[in-house]
Amino acid sequence: MLSYRHSYHAGNFADVMKHVVLTALLKYLTRKDTKFCYIDTHAGAGGYDLHSERARKTGESDLGIAKLWEVNDPPEGVAAYLALIHQFNPSGRLVKYPGSPWIATQILRQQDRLLLCELHSSDFPLLQNMFAKDRRVYCYEEDGYRFSKGLVPPIERRGLVLMDPSYELQDEYDTAITSIAKMHRQFSTGTYALWYPILDERRTAQLRRHFEALKIPDVLHLELRVADHQSLPGMYGSGMIVINPPWTLRTAMEAALPYLVSKLGINDKAAFRIDQWADE
DSSP: OOOOOGGGTTTSHHHHHHHHHHHHHHHHHTSSSSOOEEEESSOTTSEEETTSHHHHHHOGGGGTHHHHTTOSOOOHHHHHHHHHHHHTOTTSSOOEEEOHHHHHHHHSOTTOEEEEEOOOTTHHHHHHHHTTTOTTEEEEOSOHHHHGGGGOSOTTSOEEEEEOOOOOSTTHHHHHHHHHHHHHHHOTTSEEEEEEEESOHHHHHHHHHHHHTTOOSSEEEEEEESSOTTTSOSOOEEEEEEESOOTTHHHHHHHHHHHHHHHHOOSTTOEEEEEEEOOO
């Protein structure tokens, strides 16, 4: 269960989409002066070397952030994300890629908190070391599914939960949705962002049906496909389910996702999807 290392996949097209959405969420949710809490259930190592042996073995960043590194015409939501990636690479060369926790630390304010869960014995020390001097950050070497339920509702009563598991196990799709649902019952006013890979259409449709059956109101569903399963074996797309999204998110994604299709798409099967779900 703990064999997954995100260093093999850092900066791929799925990271790009996930972090464009995350940046948009955090920038909106921190507009208010009141305190805010960010919870990351599968935080990873915090940052990744794109020239490492693991990263070069897959070369996945070549199909992701590398295609966007020198663009000069991105829409606002993509531009805000790219500014952070450039900030993480002060040399001006694309050599590193940040994890979600680092992106969050750059957007959250001094009055905010970050609660990060990571169970992998190799990644947790790296995560802890990256944020050792940041008093806003609390790192937990815990199972994010189990432990995060005890973190909500946060004392701030305002928060975003990012759930970005590896989906190594066959039943992890159900585990992720069940976990999100339990947290939502405890903290119904929070914003939740669940990321998932698109590996085949049957499994993706099943995940969608499972989530819709929960009858959670106010959900924005986003997907990005860069190809189809025949031209790109393995993961050829990814999606995010956002509960209680800011009213600005759909408009931002209506500009960002077509742009990402145009820049990251491998063939004419590249596509995006935006659905607003509501419990009627």
